[in-house]
Amino acid sequence: MSTVLVLTPVIISSWPAITAAVAAAAASLGIMVKESVQESVQNAQVNQNVENSVEVELSQSEVLAQTMVTNQEIVLTKGTIELRVKRDERGRCLVCAKGVGHSKAELKMAADEFSQKLTQCFVYDKIMHELKTKEFQVVNEEVMKDDSIRIHVRRWMD
Amino acid sequence: MAQHEVEIEITKKGEVKVHIKGVKGKACLTYAKWLTELIGKVKDQQLTSEYYEPEIKARIDLEQNLKCED
Structure with a gap:
């Protein structure tokens, strides 16, 4: 044995890479992507007051701003x-997170x-690629x- | 040829535990540095018995190898 490291991830990436991780996280949790990328949020919710x-x-x-349009976001739904x-x-x-009939704790x-x-999927993608x-x-x-x-990986060195 | 092994655990919260095996001496720190730059910040690090074994020329080769592939 040589070294054991514990690392806290730092997410600095472009919006497309974040989007990919969001899609992976949504898929693994069984969450639906409602609108893939919403550039302008104009649709007011009917029941916002409750x-x-x-x-x-x-x-x-940190999301690199140059790759992102203002107000760009991804909307997902998990039940209500x-x-x-x-x-x-x-x-x-x-x-x-927001929803009618749910407590703040929920x-x-x-x-x-x-x-x-999302953090787990982002880190997994980054590590596997590298x-x-x-x-x-x-x-x-x-x-x-x-x-x-x-993940268990191996390489041979001369 | 030396066999270098890395065991990586990504926890539910996204924290990463890395166990670098088969790398003697300070050469393992080259791996540790590479993974830290890739993932984020070091929360904890422990050197195990293998770290204190003689490393021959492994570290120089490994540094060159990791740099060449960047």
């Missing part, structure tokens, strides 16, 4: 909860669950019962 909403920020994230992934004014990635749980899955670039062979890959992903 809706609760919660925002969860991905703490270590609507999730919106967007970039805030500071350039951070934000997951907003909405926060939904937003937290999705933001965690490992292939460096010619690592994937020996084993599995999703564990606790939803963690284990």
